[in-house]
Amino acid sequence: MSAQAVIDPAELDEVLARHPQGQPAGLVNLLHDLQAAFRYLPEQALERAAEHLGLSSAEVYGVATFYEGFHLKPRGEHICTVCMGTACHVRGAARLLEQAERDLAVRAGQTTPDLRFTLEQVNCVGACALGPLVILDGKYHGSMAPDRLSRLLGKLSDKKGSK
Ligand code: FES
Structure with missing residues (x-):
């Protein structure tokens, strides 16, 4: 059985609101904040990050998978x-x-x-x-x-x- 995590949409909105829209250079910082909030980078958060910064999903996934410190699967407490x-x-x-x-x-x-x-x-x-x-x-x-x-x-x- 794989671990499931439920994301709080309000928390996602709150993290996105702390980052200026349409500024792709802020991607790594945004990913760090999303991971701090959810302990990993949920798919929904990555999609919203792409929209928020004006990037494609592929660009956001590219960065999220490049750095070892980012996790795409749920992590434990x-x-x-x-x-x-x-x-x-x-x-x-x-x-x-x-x-x-x-x-x-x-x-x-x-x-x-x-x-x-x-x-x-x-x-x-x-x-x-x-x-x-x-x-x-x-x-x-x-x-x-x-x-x-x-x-x-x-x-x-x-x-x-x-x-
Ligand atoms: S082998 Fe170096 S810290 Fe474990």
Whole structure:
């Protein structure tokens, strides 16, 4: 089952209203704001962005898919990123990823159907001395072990959603 997200049209209007119409140069900034509002770039938002700035859909999709930081699929409220770079890998990163996949019941690159968690893997974020490393909602957790990761994910999952 794939995760579904519903967009609030009023929120979309509100983000668009903060950006001047007919100014294609503002595209990247607008995409950043849309992603901040929805945690990803919904198709409807991309279409409205194109209209708003006077660009074609293809131009907007071209930029949205060019930058790795933009996401075209719904993302979870919590992002769990396991580093699978060499230094982390030799210290057991694969076991961490397996643990997270078991706990969240998704594979790397997927989002839970309730949109609470997205599980990702990266190849080295330049903090090898901390390995094996997991990044939870932007916070680095070094020397990670599967049971500790499980506890951290459990704590987040017990917390009430923000939306
Ligand atoms: S290999 Fe994980 S931070 Fe470098």
